Amino acid sequence: MTAAPEKAGARMSATRGAESSATRRFARVMIGFTILYGLLAAILSFHIVVEQQAVRRHLDTALRVRPVGPFASIRASRAVARAFVARLNAAFGHNPCGPGPAFALARPHAMARRDCLVVIAPGRHRLHVRAYDTQGHHMDNVFERLNPPPRHL
Amino acid sequence: MLAYPHINPVGFHIGPIPIHWYGLLEIISFVIGTIWLIRRGRRAEWQWTKEQVLDLEYYLSVGAIAGGRLGYVLWYDLPYYLGHPIQILEVWDGGMSFHGGLIGVILGCWVYGRKHDRSAMAVLDFVAPAAPIGLGLGRLANFINDQLFGRVSHLPWAVIFPAGGPEPRQPSQIYEFLLEGVALLIILAVYGRKRRPTGAVGALFVLFYGIFRFLVEYTRQPDIQLGFVLGRLDMGQVLSAPMIPIGIALLYWAYRGGFETPERNRAAGGSA
Numbered sequence: 001m002t003a004a005p006e007k008a009g010a011r012m013s014a015t016r017g018a019e020s021s022a023t024r025r026f027a028r029v030m031i032g033f034t035i036l037y038g039l040l041a042a043i044l045s046f047h048i049v050v051e052q053q054a055v056r057r058h059l060d061t062a063l064r065v066r067p068v069g070p071f072a073s074i075r076a077s078r079a080v081a082r083a084f085v086a087r088l089n090a091a092f093g094h095n096p097c098g099p100g101p102a103f104a105l106a107r108p109h110a111m112a113r114r115d116c117l118v119v120i121a122p123g124r125h126r127l128h129v130r131a132y133d134t135q136g137h138h139m140d141n142v143f144e145r146l147n148p149p150p151r152h153l
Numbered sequence: 154m155l156a157y158p159h160i161n162p163v164g165f166h167i168g169p170i171p172i173h174w175y176g177l178l179e180i181i182s183f184v185i186g187t188i189w190l191i192r193r194g195r196r197a198e199w200q201w202t203k204e205q206v207l208d209l210e211y212y213l214s215v216g217a218i219a220g221g222r223l224g225y226v227l228w229y230d231l232p233y234y235l236g237h238p239i240q241i242l243e244v245w246d247g248g249m250s251f252h253g254g255l256i257g258v259i260l261g262c263w264v265y266g267r268k269h270d271r272s273a274m275a276v277l278d279f280v281a282p283a284a285p286i287g288l289g290l291g292r293l294a295n296f297i298n299d300q301l302f303g304r305v306s307h308l309p310w311a312v313i314f315p316a317g318g319p320e321p322r323q324p325s326q327i328y329e330f331l332l333e334g335v336a337l338l339i340i341l342a343v344y345g346r347k348r349r350p351t352g353a354v355g356a357l358f359v360l361f362y363g364i365f366r367f368l369v370e371y372t373r374q375p376d377i378q379l380g381f382v383l384g385r386l387d388m389g390q391v392l393s394a395p396m397i398p399i400g401i402a403l404l405y406w407a408y409r410g411g412f413e414t415p416e417r418n419r420a421a422g423g424s425a
Contacts, residue, residue: 023411026402030402030403033395033399037395038227038228041391042227044382044391045231045382045388046231048380052378053232056377133380133381134382135382135383139380140318142320143318146316147377149378
């Protein structure tokens with residue numbers, strides 16, 4: 001007489017046990033995914049901050065020490081810009097995002113890869129400075145001047 | 154474009170002590186949230202006493218502050234804080250991450266739940282609808298404080314923020330106030346009015362916060378020390394993107410009854 005309710009009770013208990021172990025597995029997957037994603041995001045962030053810090057310092061220096069015009073001609077401006085780029089590259093070494101120079105003399109749209117690059121363009125009245133962040137998007141000179149990078153990390 | 158309203162960040166003085174709008178709005182949101190949770194706790198399906206709500210808020214506050222700060226250190230400026238580890242403790246100097254705070258709050262719910270024999274997801278369901286009050290008022294405080302503004306824009310409602318230079322910018326703090334504050338509050342309050350499966354309200358918070366934050370970040374100026382971090386995505390988007398699939402997965406699991414406890418089933422007459 002009591003066998004049927006006992007069986008039903010055992011079945012319910014077994015189902016609840018299976019559900020609870022499935023929930024535990026689900027929780028473990030969620031927590032594992034969150035931890036792994038968080039760690040990868042932290043590694044990415046660390047990498048980006050170091051590179052971005054370098055390009056911000058390059059931009060800050062270029063804006064502060066760029067030769068002022070007006071120049072006699074655009075050709076004279078180009079010569080000054082070329083010498084300026086050479087001086088900056090000698091002082092700062094390589095591009096923080098990879099191989100190649102940190103400073104270049106070019107029109108921005110003419111550059112194939114612009115990550116972490118500071119481009120110096122000749123102009124009649126002054127040299128134009130435009131920097132590109134770690135993802136190749138051009139940076140805001142005004143905003144950077146308002147928030148200069150710290151000297152050291 | 155609109156002129157920045159130049160609200161004094163100091164609301165008023167109590168004797169020699171200046172009371173900043175930021176702190177004041179945080180206190181106001183804390184008080185409103187507490188009163189709301191106490192009232193919510195009186196409902197038959199929750200059964201939380203006033204003392205339990207206040208006790209829970211202690212765990213949540215510790216979780217939010219510790220998690221928010223560690224999240225900021227880890228995801229926004231780790232090289233700096235590795236060089237200045239003592240400054241990790243200087244939370245009054247600013248630098249908190251919502252995503253770290255959320256993880257801290259979830260841990261707080263779990264610790265509280267273990268101590269008081271409640272499931273972490275049930276605790277999260279209880280507190281989630283109150284969270285947009287603090288989030289929304291925090292964004293208003295950001296606007297008053299002239300911080301965390303948007304990208305350069307020439308839309309008619311763009312604002313010239315004094316700390317952002319001469320160009321008009323998106324008032325992204327106001328968008329965040331409207332989405333993460335007002336819209337999220339309405340969604341969770343309406344959805345949470347009826348009895349839902351355990352975990353569903355918390356899951357909906359995770360899902361909609363993820364969606365709203367991901368979208369608003371397209372208008373927000375990325376943190377200056379990071380810029381964009383993954384193509385056109387900034388760190389806020391990188392951290393918000395997984396909230397969308399996680400929210401969907403939690404919602405699915407909640408509706409499958411995965412977070413139900415035997416006690417709740419009994420209280421509800423055996424059905425979820």
